[in-house]
Amino acid sequence: MMRTKFFNASLALVACCLCTGHARSQPATPEGVLVNSPAPRFEVVTLEASLKPFKQRDTAFYHRVAEQMFTQWQPLLRYADTVSVMLWTSDGSEILDYSGDLAQPLEWARYIGNPNTQHPVGSGPASLSLHERAYLYMDDPPEFAYGDLKQIVGVLKSVGRRVTGKPILVGATFDPGPEFARSDFKYNRHPEILGGNAMGHKSFVSCYSVLEADTHRYAGFPGGIPAKTPFGTFFGRQSQHFLDDLDFDYIWFSNGFGFGAEGWSATGALFTGVGFMPEKLAPATARIIDFWERFRAECPTFPIYTRGTNLSVGADLARDAVDLRGIYRGNFNIIPPPNSPWAALDGDFGLELVGYLSRMAELPDSRFPFRYYTHDPWWINSPWLDRYGREPHDIYLPMAVSRIDRDGRTGIPTHLNFLTVDDSFGNMPDQVPNEVIPHILKARKDSPTAPGPLVWVYPFDEYHDWAYVHPDRLPEIYYGDWVIRQAINNMLPLNTVISTTALSEVFGKQPSLFEASVLFSIVPDANTALERTLIDFVEQGGKLVVYGPADRASDAFSSLLNLANTAPISGEVTLRTDRIPDRSATPFPASIRHDTLFSAGGIRSALRDPQESATTAILQGEQDGQLRDLAWVRALPAWKGGKVAYVRATNSSSYKGGRLLTADWPGTYLTGPNWLRYVLEDFGYTLTVDKADPTVRNPVLTISRSSNAFVFAGYQPNNTVATSFRLPQGAPLLLGWDTQLEEGAATYRPSTAWQRECRVFIEQDSGMVACKPLHSGELGITERYQVTGLANARLRIFPPEGVSAGAFKAYLNAAYPWKAGAVPFTEHNGGLGRHFVIENVTGQVVVAW
Numbered sequence: 001m002m003r004t005k006f007f008n009a010s011l012a013l014v015a016c017c018l019c020t021g022h023a024r025s026q027p028a029t030p031e032g033v034l035v036n037s038p039a040p041r042f043e044v045v046t047l048e049a050s051l052k053p054f055k056q057r058d059t060a061f062y063h064r065v066a067e068q069m070f071t072q073w074q075p076l077l078r079y080a081d082t083v084s085v086m087l088w089t090s091d092g093s094e095i096l097d098y099s100g101d102l103a104q105p106l107e108w109a110r111y112i113g114n115p116n117t118q119h120p121v122g123s124g125p126a127s128l129s130l131h132e133r134a135y136l137y138m139d140d141p142p143e144f145a146y147g148d149l150k151q152i153v154g155v156l157k158s159v160g161r162r163v164t165g166k167p168i169l170v171g172a173t174f175d176p177g178p179e180f181a182r183s184d185f186k187y188n189r190h191p192e193i194l195g196g197n198a199m200g201h202k203s204f205v206s207c208y209s210v211l212e213a214d215t216h217r218y219a220g221f222p223g224g225i226p227a228k229t230p231f232g233t234f235f236g237r238q239s240q241h242f243l244d245d246l247d248f249d250y251i252w253f254s255n256g257f258g259f260g261a262e263g264w265s266a267t268g269a270l271f272t273g274v275g276f277m278p279e280k281l282a283p284a285t286a287r288i289i290d291f292w293e294r295f296r297a298e299c300p301t302f303p304i305y306t307r308g309t310n311l312s313v314g315a316d317l318a319r320d321a322v323d324l325r326g327i328y329r330g331n332f333n334i335i336p337p338p339n340s341p342w343a344a345l346d347g348d349f350g351l352e353l354v355g356y357l358s359r360m361a362e363l364p365d366s367r368f369p370f371r372y373y374t375h376d377p378w379w380i381n382s383p384w385l386d387r388y389g390r391e392p393h394d395i396y397l398p399m400a401v402s403r404i405d406r407d408g409r410t411g412i413p414t415h416l417n418f419l420t421v422d423d424s425f426g427n428m429p430d431q432v433p434n435e436v437i438p439h440i441l442k443a444r445k446d447s448p449t450a451p452g453p454l455v456w457v458y459p460f461d462e463y464h465d466w467a468y469v470h471p472d473r474l475p476e477i478y479y480g481d482w483v484i485r486q487a488i489n490n491m492l493p494l495n496t497v498i499s500t501t502a503l504s505e506v507f508g509k510q511p512s513l514f515e516a517s518v519l520f521s522i523v524p525d526a527n528t529a530l531e532r533t534l535i536d537f538v539e540q541g542g543k544l545v546v547y548g549p550a551d552r553a554s555d556a557f558s559s560l561l562n563l564a565n566t567a568p569i570s571g572e573v574t575l576r577t578d579r580i581p582d583r584s585a586t587p588f589p590a591s592i593r594h595d596t597l598f599s600a601g602g603i604r605s606a607l608r609d610p611q612e613s614a615t616t617a618i619l620q621g622e623q624d625g626q627l628r629d630l631a632w633v634r635a636l637p638a639w640k641g642g643k644v645a646y647v648r649a650t651n652s653s654s655y656k657g658g659r660l661l662t663a664d665w666p667g668t669y670l671t672g673p674n675w676l677r678y679v680l681e682d683f684g685y686t687l688t689v690d691k692a693d694p695t696v697r698n699p700v701l702t703i704s705r706s707s708n709a710f711v712f713a714g715y716q717p718n719n720t721v722a723t724s725f726r727l728p729q730g731a732p733l734l735l736g737w738d739t740q741l742e743e744g745a746a747t748y749r750p751s752t753a754w755q756r757e758c759r760v761f762i763e764q765d766s767g768m769v770a771c772k773p774l775h776s777g778e779l780g781i782t783e784r785y786q787v788t789g790l791a792n793a794r795l796r797i798f799p800p801e802g803v804s805a806g807a808f809k810a811y812l813n814a815a816y817p818w819k820a821g822a823v824p825f826t827e828h829n830g831g832l833g834r835h836f837v838i839e840n841v842t843g844q845v846v847v848a849w
Contacts, residue, residue, distance in 0.1 A: 040444055043367065043414040045080035046171070047073055050088040050377040051108050052426030054152060057142040062152055066159035069421055072433045076440060077164045080416075084169040085156050086252055086305070088377060088420065089149060090181040092174030095242045096235070097185055100219035102147035102245070109180040110141040112380060112424050116178035116187050130379060137425055150246040157247075171305060172243060174235075175254040176205035176263075180378055189214055193231055195261045207231065207258050208287035219245070220298070232291035236298030243302050250303040256310070258295075259327070259337075260288060260320035263309040265659050268320030270474065273655035275597070276318065278471030284321030285468075292332050301333070305369075308337020310659075311351070312485070313358035314463045318478035325464040328364045336363055338371035339398045341419060344383040348660070349397055349700045349715055350489030354481050357497040360403045360411070361458035369415035370398060372440070374432050375423040382423050384432050392439040393700075393715035393753035397495075399440075400702035400713050400755075402448035404455070404498040408510045412447045416440070446757065449801070450705040451514055452496040453685070453727065456484070457521040460499045462530070479600035480522060480548060482661055483651045487673035488700060489663075491687055491723070494520060495702040504529040507537060516833045518543040518683050520676070526554030535560055541640035541831075543683050547649040547676060549600045558608065561646045562615050562634050568602025569628055570594045573621040573650075575670060581678055583690040592621070592650050593669045598661065599651040603628045616682065618645075619675060631675050633682040641831070645679045667695045684728030686745050691721045699723055699750075706757075707800045708834060713755040722749050729796050729832050730761030733771035733787065741766050760787055760847070763794040774846065777816055781809070784848040795838040795845060797825075803849045808836055813843040 053065045069085075070077065077083050090108050097107070113130035115121050124133045153170045160168035178187065186194065186205060195206035211234055213227035220237030221229075239251055256263015261284075267273045269284045309316055316322035327334070337359055343352040360368050372395060373383040381387060388394060403411040418436075422428050459480070466473040488494055496517070498506065506513055514537070523546055524531035531554065538544050538560060550563055558564065574591045582588070596602050603621060607629045610617070619631035628648075635643040650672030653661040663671065677687055689698055700715040701723070712734060714723075724745040725732050731746035733739065734756035739746040744765050760771045769789035776784055787795060799808055805827050814821025823845065825836045838845060 040079075040412075040447060042080045042416045042444075044082045044084050044169070044416070045073075045077055046084035046086050046415065046417040048086040048088060048418055048420040049422050050420060050426070051144070051149075051152070052110065052137055052377055052424075053422045053428055055138065055142065055426055057144065057148060059151065059155070062155040063159055066156050067163060068428060070160050070163040072428060072430060073418075073421065073437070074164060076433070076437045077166065079441070079444075080166060082169060083160055083164050083166045084171060085160065086171040086173060086417070087153070088173050088180065091177070091179065091183055092254070093181060093183040093185050094146075094149075095172065095174060095238050098146065098219045098238060098242045099217045100222070100241060100245070102145065102150060104146050106144040106146050106149055107181055107183075108144055109378065110137055111135065111181065112137050112378065114178055115182045121182075146246065153247050169249040170247070171250040171252055172246075172248045173252045173254055174239075174257060176207075176257040177255055178203055189216070204255070204261075204263070205231070205257065206261050207291040230290070230294050232294030233298055236295035239295070239302070240299040243299070248302075250305055252305040252307065254307045256308060258288070258291060258306065259309050259324070260284075260316060260322045262320050266311070266315070266319065266655055266661050268316075270321055271319035271478065273657070276474045276478075278474055281321050281467060281471055281474070285323045285326070288321065289323060289326050289330065292327060292330055296332055303333050303335065305335045306337045308340070308355075308359065310340045310342045310355070312355040312481040313361070313458075313460060314477045314481040317463055317467050318474040323464065324359065325362070325460065328362060334364060335415060336360070336368045338369040338415075338417060341371060341373040343394055344373045344387045346660075347717060348485075348489065349393070350485040350487070351660070353398065353401060353488050353495065354485045356398055356401055357403075357456060357495070358458055358460070358481060360401075361497045361499040362460045362501070363403075366405070366411060367414045368411075369417055370413035371417040371419060372436070374418050374436060375420045377420050377422050377424055377426075380424045382432065384436055389752070390435060391751075391753035392436075392443075392755075395436075395439045395443050396713035396753065396755040397700060397702050397715060399443035400448065400704040400711065401495045401497075402452070402704065404451055404496065404502060404506065404513075406502040406505045408506045408513050410448055410450055443755070446704075446706045446709075446711045446755070448496065448704040449707055451498075451517045452493070452702075452704045453517055453710075454492070454494045454703070455496045455498060455514060455517045455519050456494050457503050457519050457530075458497050458499050459522050459530075461501050462522070462525065475597065476549060476600040479598060479651055482598065482653060483547065483649050483673050486652060486663060486671065487649075487676040490671055490674050490677065490698045491689060491701045492673070492677045493687065493701040493703040495704060500524075500530045504533045507533050511540065514542060515831050518545060518680065518685075520545045520547065522546070522548045523550045523553050524557060525552060526557070531557055538642040538644045539639050541642045543642070544644045545647065545676065545679060546644065547647045549648070550605055550646070551601065560644060562608045562612055562632070563646060564606045564608040565604040566606050566628070567626075568596075568604045569621070569623045569626055570596045570602040571623065573603065573623050573628075576620040576622060576627075577618060579618055579678060579681070581681060581686065581688045582674070583688070584692070584694050586693045588694050589666070589668055589670045591669060592652060592672050593664050594650045594672075595654050598654050603630065603648055603650075605629055605646065605648045607632060618679060618682075631679055633679065643683060645682060647675050647679055649673055649676060665695070667693070684726075686724060686726035688724045688745070689721050690724070691718070696721060708759075708798050709800070710758040710798065711755065712758060714750055714753070716750050716752050716754070719749065719752065722747055727761065729798075729835070730763045730794070732758040733760045733762055733769060734758050735771055735773060735785070738768060738770040740768050759798045760785060761796040761798075762787070762790075764791060767791050776848075778818065778848070781848045784846060786844060786846050788844045790841050790843055790845060793841055795841065796832070796835045797838070797847050798833060798835045799849050805836070807849050809848040810836070810838055811846045812841055814846065818846075818848075
């Protein structure tokens with residue numbers, strides 16, 4: 001077990017610096033001029049692979065395959081402290097079936113399609129889909145034994161060390177489903193372990209199932225499986241033998257395994273789609289934790305990497321009894337789940353980002369991964385080449401995500417996985433790493449180093465406490481993540497997260513950390529640390545958006561919001577507002593549909609004092625003559641510039657079958673979560689779309705802070721949509737792009753996937769302006785930008801961290817060699833962030849440092 005100890009030691013050695021933004025800062029010379037530094041390192045980079053590239057049962061061929069694999073990815077691996085290969089050998093049944101004999105034949109994933117159907121491999125009519133019948137991936141694929149797998153593991157370690165010069169780890173995988181290889185164990189010998197409906201009725205292994213007896217020989221059970229053996233005990237003991245005997249270093253739990261019975265669906269053990277069953281919560285949760293404890297009792301030290309579900313912490317807890325807090329606190333030596341790869345399949349980036357953010361809000365330690373979907377070795381798709389169309393939106397969006405820990409440090413992914421480096425035919429085309437690696441390195445170079453403009457205060461502890469103390473709040477827990485999913489899918493740039501628990505600690509240590517951010521939070525429970533922190537934050541000048549039901553708001557918090565609760569209304573609600581900043585050639589609908597099951601009860605919110613001058617009403621709803629206030633903003637002079645908004649936020653989605661909640665058709669009902677973006681106008685943020693029709697999909701947007709820059713990234717599902725941005729700093733001039741200013745906002749029509757840095761903001765009503773890079777041409781200058789199209793403009797320039805006022809240069813209507821035209825500027829700190837201001841300029845300005 002020495003290699004496991006080495007693995008843990010190597011992780012601990014580098015974890016302290018890689019999860020913080022401090023690893024991003026660039027060193028300054030004594031003169032204050034920045035010098036270039038390498039991209040931040042990853043603790044572990046994992047190349048996931050099937051055995052399909054090993055097309056010949058031959059040691060020399062194994063070496064050639066391994067050399068190609070590591071050489072292809074070496075431009076990225078040079079930034080890793082440790083390199084890992086995760087082998088998709090089979091579907092995990094190779095672990096279940098292992099007898100301890102290395103000469104035992106190995107059933108491996110040599111198929112395209114599903115080999116566990118009623119149709120034998122390669123048979124049946126041509127009309128059958130790949131989910132109904134499988135094919136061999138090549139003629140006469142090799143027949144492997146367990147000893148061959150052990151040899152391949154050894155070759156990967158020796159060749160990888162020689163090519164990369166790094167420590168090499170090799171991991172095994174377990175998938176609960178039927179996708180990758182034939183499984184006599186799952187679908188013939190022991191169907192009693194099946195549950196979930198991800199790929200048909202009872203198609204996935206349930207982690208807390210119980211095995212019936214059999215007399216087969218297994219490595220951990222040489223006399224067969226005794227009746228009533230918990231699956232966690234059997235699987236743990238088998239994993240210990242398999243991993244140890246074949247020289248693996250860790251194991252990966254795939255597709256939600258270990259996290260409930262149903263990893264892909266909006267329904268689960270507690271939620272049927274029409275109602276919740278809170279009485280099932282405690283026993284279901286106990287069974288999940290029992291699995292982890294039983295597995296660890298048998299396989300105590302090998303690290304566990306996890307895939308998690310396709311959903312989020314709150315949704316998983318409320319629908320399927322997944323106690324992620326209990327798993328995190330269980331001392332199970334796990335790497336938390338990464339972002340789900342399903343955005344590549346369904347374009348639901350809101351769900352991907354909500355799941356990712358919610359799971360990183362709290363962590364077992366500082367480590368968490370980012371996973372990218374390059375190839376699929378089973379279903380004849382290579383997402384980089386086809387599903388993504390070689391567009392890097394699923395790189396730039398999730399890599400703009402960050403967490404703030406309890407010390408106020410910015411955390412970014414420590415681990416990086418690629419699913420997979422080989423395609424369904426066992427090929428490893430150079431094109432994919434050649435094209436993907438530059439985007440990965442750019443996104444990593446531009447990683448967040450500080451909280452973004454919007455910060456999600458995630459109720460990680462509250463949701464878990466509510467579930468077990470007040471299970472009647474399961475609908476509220478379920479609602480909270482889904483409403484944010486829809487808001488992100490409709491261009492709310494919410495990509496920084498901090499847990500409620502961490503916020504209270506950080507605010508006490510660094511009260512100014514979020515002075516340039518707007519916090520988003522649920523309504524806190526009465527007399528809690530969160531309530532006190534949020535009230536103090538606003539009263540000391542902070543910006544806060546509160547969303548969701550306020551039925552349990554204390555009088556103190558209700559007073560902060562100017563909120564009263566009255567009788568609930570639901571169903572179709574007519575909207576009264578003069579504020580829909582988005583534009584459409586076809587009018588937007590004038591009503592919403594408020595479903596109480598999916599929106600945590602009816603609409604009860606109303607202004608306590610409608611006449612108060614400090615309160616601005618934004619949105620009302622009317623039903624049968626009854627009025628409810630749905631969104632408003634309040635700011636008292638005593639709050640030192642502080643401001644709070646309340647948005648009831650109808651979920652605008654429901655369960656209509658299938659896997660996920662279905663959003664209300666935007667041609668019939670206005671999308672309720674849009675108001676979480678619309679209300680930001682009162683905080684100085686104009687983030688709008690202009691499109692042909694309300695049914696055209698909105699973009700997804702992230703805005704992060706990296707070394708004092710603002711990094712904008714987006715996914716544009718429809719390229720005819722125009723987007724307009726204005727922040728409290730001004731209209732952002734995205735580097736290298738031209739923009740037409742309209743009412744002080746910068747308008748762009750980006751490509752499908754885009755990422756741009758912004759260090760210059762402008763205050764100017766109209767005109768065509770641009771910020772373009774220039775060459776240095778001067779010793780001591782590393783960056784130079786030219787801003788054109790100015791007409792009595794005010795510019796705010798945000799230089800990299802470490803650039804002093806003495807190192808900053810600005811010229812008005814001047815040219816090389818920059819001996820004349822210096823223009824005065826002032827330095828500012830505080831609520832907008834550190835920057836330099838140039839006032840009332842016309843023509844062009846060049847800035848440099």
